[in-house]
Amino acid sequence: MTSFLRRHRHFFSTAVFLAAIIGILFYVEPIKIIAAIGVKNMYVAVFLFAIVGGVSAFTATSFYASLFAFALGGGDPLFLAIFSAPGVLIGDYLFWYLGHKGKPIVKPAIEHILERTSRWLSAKPAWFIPAAAYVYTGFVPLPGEFLMVTLALIGISFKRIFIPTLFGNFTLAFIVSSSASYGISIFGFL
Template identity: 35%
Template structure:
């Protein structure tokens, strides 16, 4: 059986994710989270988490490593609210880059996709903005990357000011719950 290029790429990506998780596991075995935070310094941890969230939360593949690193850092006696705030702002900032790209790519959609975008836009106009905002909030409660929804909302012309609040609140809630559950689980070990 011959693997196609896409198959090799998927195996490589999966291998890199597994390597990252194994590396973090080995690192955490020899250096507990408190020691890692102590070496980075508490102030630097917040900057590191912001940058990690901004870059790591971009796609499904990088979000796995982001959440793994976030859990490890959160176990190092850092403030849960502070980490959740910084990480949610980083995730949201990364999503806003994709929102901006979506506004610019709207004019590039032509041909067979133009009809689909037109129908989606008409459908979105019939839905109350509050329902869309609620859906954004619930979607951002999942560990799935929000870049896809940010691009889609930009293309259909959903206002930025109505998207930002439910996105930040949802990201904050997700991160805070993840950090607290991780700390609780770690304390039981």
């Protein structure tokens, strides 16, 4: 058992790190964090929230609520998206790394599914995976960790999806922050 833990220490240390962040954020309210940071440091705060928000489905809701609140507080939607996209990408990379390092552990259990998915994707054109990564991260309001872990398990390199994922994260953040900014001027009651 000890050699198993030693061989997979990167996987388990990343998993424990993610669990600790999720646990802390579960008990600390985003409003308290925003109040402590202040409006002057809004863009730095958005970047830091994006890193934490990009780590899990449990913290993504808090991040997008904070992004919405910062946009309502007068933040520029373009700058909010520019600062948040790299932060969410860092969270996406953590899950890709977790899937990459966890591949030897889970592969025996789901090998036939991974092979079938890999064969299906290899029949698609080369642009399909980057385009799908952009559409998923930019327009689908689901956590990015499922996509990242799946792509890592089937052997897709992070370099291949880096740019589309970054642009997808930018697109979603811009949609959310623009909805807050321009929604209040259009509807007047947000």
